[in-house]
Amino acid sequence: MKSNLTKSISLLAVIAGLSACVTINIYFPAAAAEKAADKIIDDVWQLKDDAQTTKPADAPATK
């Protein structure tokens, strides 16, 4: 009984160690990074909405 417990604990330790390695070496998500970059660049350079939204402050509202 006791040795069973020891065995399972050491097994858990090995698995935890392995998963830690995998987590550290996780690959760089290039596609997600491109998407994030596009979003930020569109915001900074205002590429998405600078065509018509030039502050319609004094334009009369359509009735």
Place this chain on the structure above:
Amino acid sequence: MQKLMNIFIVVMALFLSSSLANAVPDLEVNTPAISAIKNSMQARHNQLAPHYASGAIGLTKDGLIAVRDTTAVPLKDRQGINALVAAENADRNALYKEIAAGNGHPEWRGDIQGTFAGRWIDKAQSGWYYQSDSGWQKK
């Protein structure tokens, strides 16, 4: 022994599902730090845009900007350009660092910077200058 196998299977299932969840992450870009940098860059862009268009400033291949040719810029404005470029590059470096840190992977910083470098150039307006391996190119 049976019990041990059960534990093993449960642990492996947990581990696999967590690594699958990690496999397709969307990068988090809405942290307060990132938004603050973005706003600062957005506000500066109005001042930078004419210099991109005139070719005084170009996009570098490492995701930053650089003074390229100030002959078209009046002498009194040249100091201002250097300050603008320095401020923009500080923001850009901070942005790349914050995106990496905000996603729990500070070591991704260089990859993120490389990704941005390509995207800035792709999205640049025609007539703007960017740096390639063979030097400055006009888009």
